[in-house]
Amino acid sequence: GVWAGGLVGDVRLRPSRGTHLVLRDRDLGGLATGLHIPIPGETNRFVLVLPQGDGRVYVGLTDEPVDGEVPDVPDVPETDIGFLLDVLGSALDVTLRRGDVVGAFAGLRPLLDTRGEEGRTADISRKHAVLHSPDGVVTVVGGKLTTYRRMAQDALDAAVTARALDAGPCRTASVPLVGAAAPRTLAGLDAPSHLVRRYGTEAVAVHEMGLERPELALPVVPGHPVTRAELLWAVRHEGALDASDLLDRRTRIGLVAEDRAVAEAEAAGVLAEAVGGHGGR
Template identity: 50%
Template sequence: MNNLVYFSNKRKFEGTYMSATHTPNPRAEDGALNKKRRQADLDRLRDGAAKGELPDLLVIGAGITGVGIALDAASRGLDTVLIDAHDLAFGTSRWSSKLAHGGLRYLATGNVGIARRSAVERGTLLDVTAPHLVHKLPQVVPVMNVFAPLTRILPRMGFLAGDFLRIIAGTSATTLPLSRTVGKQRVAELSPTVRKKDVQFGYVNYDGQLRDDARLVTAIARTAASYGATVLTKVRCENATGTGATLVDELSGEKFELPARTVVNATGVWAGDVDSSIKVRPSRGTHLVLDAAKLGNPTGSLTVPVPGYTNRFCFVLPAEHNRVYIGLTDESAPGPIPDVPEVPEEDITFLLDVINQALETPLTREDVNGAFAGLRPLIDSGEGNTADLSREHALLEADNGLISITGGKLTEYRLMAEQTVDKVISKLGITAPECLTRRIPVLGSDRRGMDRARTAAEAGRIPMALFNRYGAESQEVIDSCPLERPLDPVAEGIDVTRAEFAWHVTHEGALSVDDILDRRTRIGLVAADREAALPAAEEALKLA
């Protein structure tokens, strides 16, 4: 067909041809997810199944990998359905360190492949995919008398290797400046509570940081919907095979069979529940939540070596809502996999002990306002500590034709999706464009719209915190709000507006207060903040 493809996605592209070099612009109105659209999509799927109509692809799991697959497939013209038993970013994808890593740790262990791929994908996130949600973050490693001699040298060597990766990945120094050695004063500026008398000098490196990982997942899901994908939360699958599954609407309890031309299992750490032949070895990564003022409102990430290791570090990471996160652990988490992992007290003690090595005034247990843990879906090799297991992803096909993708890193989600959709297209034996997602900005990230919104934010017409979360869509978030006092905070001292809560319900598919407080925002990580914002969330939910 000479690189031309007929788009089978009936909802948007029927009757059109599109070359593999052209990328259509996603439209915000096509990407609006809400309760009304959800019901209409369920009715359409149920009626279509009764008539023998098959979607090209059913994706199970709406974490970062699943939404990435949905966007890739829909943008190539596949009639795509994405489901999740709970919500967008319900699982591991909301419990990360919120970093778009360049892969330095993997370079240190000799895994050049992951390191290079991570650097390339990080650059894509920063420059194209989600520049309003991913920004550069200075990471400061203080060189202190209390650290072992080797840990004073290795970070600099690693940062120089990271500079090389950045160059070969094609990421400009404007996007991510090169690393450098800095004096004691600069260390203190980036991390004001560091123990200054022991600091000799420091190293500063730049990496990518997400505003929030769940917000990235939500933006990608909406962008997939704008390309015609059907995105359904609170829809559970049973008895999945390579040719379909039983779907259960968790709101109504109704079941129906959905045949599909192919099915992908993207459930991450729960992959073995969908395909019993897959063995995943979960690794627990814990983070603490503290008031940013406790650490002097840092603007950089303080990086402290874990005693006894040459390539393990804990971090103090600036976060939204005047908070910092302290992380992270890497501990084996055998046994049944919970929906929401608990944080053991020993993880909290470990993180405080590591970080306190570098602080003027040690943090105590009372300083911790909240904590969260995520389970990494590592491929089980049967030996070694989880910290030593490969972060490679695996693309597998079961005897019944079910395709599974698991393992890997958040930063590489786009590449994992590309490889998965390539396999789907090959299996279906159809002609489709090559992957387009390296050139597709998610909703909110188009440059002209971002420039206009940034100008409005700098002039005080839009709250800067709102611009940082919604980019080019900032004004629309405010203008579309049906609630009174749209720019009022949802609770005193919380930099989230009532307009944002309304947007979560009318455009981002929130169906419960948990969806609003625990995933569309991270207000729920601190119990007192959650209680304060609950009435506003309940009011917004009435818009559904």
């Protein structure tokens, strides 16, 4: 990933920060359709406006070089927030101000440095590369989240080949993601549509938890669709170990600080219940 340059000496990366804003859909007139807004002065760059179906809208993203030590959690600078609001203002009649931004988050792209420090990170290819170091380390860099399975396949194939390991052909292209099914199958599931969108075929089991225990069907945060059953499911079936796992990485409630503060007590209660129900594990 983005730390590969500090682990293998001959890997040269140019980390690039991508920032998203979180807005309330009511501040965008109840927007229900995604938008592509061209960035003024650019020929092939856009800001995406993505309604999440939970009262929130994500707006992003930036492409800014990050110099120096790579942070574990990148900060969101005010310059990124201002840039995204300005692009929104170039296309919408609605005026959005800094106070309308209820959350923001950023990630770092591990871009392979192919152009030298003079070029822009926005112009560096997003294709991934598998590299071999003289010490025998296989490193995969670049790429995008949408191609992570192909990246994993190429990296493992390279490691298997380099060490002449005994392994069969890769199966990742034919193994569906957990919960995946044909649209017709998903449409016939006896579960709310928002659960089907999040969990696929597992939505039925999540929904049944709320039917068996009505208190689990209640929302964790007023006005947000995530229920206590989903938190409990995350602990029992998705490897969540603490409140950050539940609120920041499984449900994304924590992207809005105000919502996170409300949900922390519920998260603590679910974790306590899960531990108590598994012999203290």
